[in-house]
Amino acid sequence: MPDAISFARGAPCPEALSGDLIATVTAAALASDATRILSYGTGQGYPPLREVLAHEHGVHPDQVFVTNGSLQGYVFMLENLLSPGDLVAVESPTYDRALLQLQLHGMEILPLAMQSDGFDVDALAAACAAGRVPKLLYTIPNFQNPSGTTLSQEKRLALLELVDTYGFWVLEDDPYGKLRFEGDHIPGIFATYAGDKVMFTSSFSKTVAPGLRVGYIVTPKEVAATLAAAASRTYISPSLLSEAAIAQLVNDGHLEANIAHVTELMRERRDAMVAGLVHMPQGTVCTPPQGGFFMWAELPEGLSADALFAPAAAAGIAYVKGTDCFLEGGERTFRLAYSGVSPYEIAEGMERLGAVFSAALTS
Numbered sequence: 001m002p003d004a005i006s007f008a009r010g011a012p013c014p015e016a017l018s019g020d021l022i023a024t025v026t027a028a029a030l031a032s033d034a035t036r037i038l039s040y041g042t043g044q045g046y047p048p049l050r051e052v053l054a055h056e057h058g059v060h061p062d063q064v065f066v067t068n069g070s071l072q073g074y075v076f077m078l079e080n081l082l083s084p085g086d087l088v089a090v091e092s093p094t095y096d097r098a099l100l101q102l103q104l105h106g107m108e109i110l111p112l113a114m115q116s117d118g119f120d121v122d123a124l125a126a127a128c129a130a131g132r133v134p135k136l137l138y139t140i141p142n143f144q145n146p147s148g149t150t151l152s153q154e155k156r157l158a159l160l161e162l163v164d165t166y167g168f169w170v171l172e173d174d175p176y177g178k179l180r181f182e183g184d185h186i187p188g189i190f191a192t193y194a195g196d197k198v199m200f201t202s203s204f205s206k207t208v209a210p211g212l213r214v215g216y217i218v219t220p221k222e223v224a225a226t227l228a229a230a231a232s233r234t235y236i237s238p239s240l241l242s243e244a245a246i247a248q249l250v251n252d253g254h255l256e257a258n259i260a261h262v263t264e265l266m267r268e269r270r271d272a273m274v275a276g277l278v279h280m281p282q283g284t285v286c287t288p289p290q291g292g293f294f295m296w297a298e299l300p301e302g303l304s305a306d307a308l309f310a311p312a313a314a315a316g317i318a319y320v321k322g323t324d325c326f327l328e329g330g331e332r333t334f335r336l337a338y339s340g341v342s343p344y345e346i347a348e349g350m351e352r353l354g355a356v357f358s359a360a361l362t363s
């Protein structure tokens, strides 16, 4: 079998992981605050990092709950703010693990079709008008996982009007927004909204290092306190060393340069993958993303990315099946993460993948 090339994992490539920088900031954090870092903390996370994040988002530190990766904050939120059977609106497709957690927690799911400028806000308005008001809308507005799509400003504003009218919660999950290759930044939903119905979550997994497991969620104070209580029941306090390293990295002014470095690496990889689209069968539909980690594509009629997953694996290529990201359907779609591999591997992998798909077309 040829060397395996994985387009499946939404992880940063080795060049994006700055070991020396993490060693420096970790040593500096320990030099200044070893006793607190090496002791049990509170469930809510390392206070200096909560302050850094509160400052960034213009909120009180008590509104910031830092978790072992943002997926964990999402799960605590589901378990403590919602109940089984609650209606949760999601983009369709959406992040497969987020969808799976909704299913595991017995939520009723309202899928909202993805369009080129983000999810169908009119469909959400129609559902609400018909009495199907969700308890929560979960959205990944920038360079969405898996579609790479960004929610337009108009739709963000239309969504906020619906929040004002119907009073549902919104969770804005934005781990990719700072990794923009081109186009203008669009103000965030949380950043635009003055009320207390929109929550924000993000992570340092994509901009610094996933192995540190540092994510966070910004909520009203009472919610953050509830989530922190759930965390301390579960693991007492999170990994303070990781959180201290991130706080030090931000306070020492390294984050922006790191993000610029990662963005450049991702841009090269996105470009290599776009160049590799020539190998896809004619009729494959793909809109290259303007940032983030993922490219999403749909094979032409008659080809199933689901069915071709095994032949692709036999050729040493892994991708995420679109069907994992939808409640139902999506057999022709697939997600390619360019984030974790080199431009050379991308060129080679796209050629091999194109050959698998094209062979199926002619057979």
Ligand SMILES: Cc1ncc(COP(=O)(O)O)c(C=O)c1O
Binding pocket: 010, 068, 069, 070, 071, 072, 095, 140, 145, 173, 175, 202, 203, 204, 205, 210, 214, 215
């Ligand atoms: C949209 C989205 N949210 C959350 C996560 C989870 O990230 P973390 O490593 O912070 O748990 C991911 C990881 O792929 C993601 O794509």
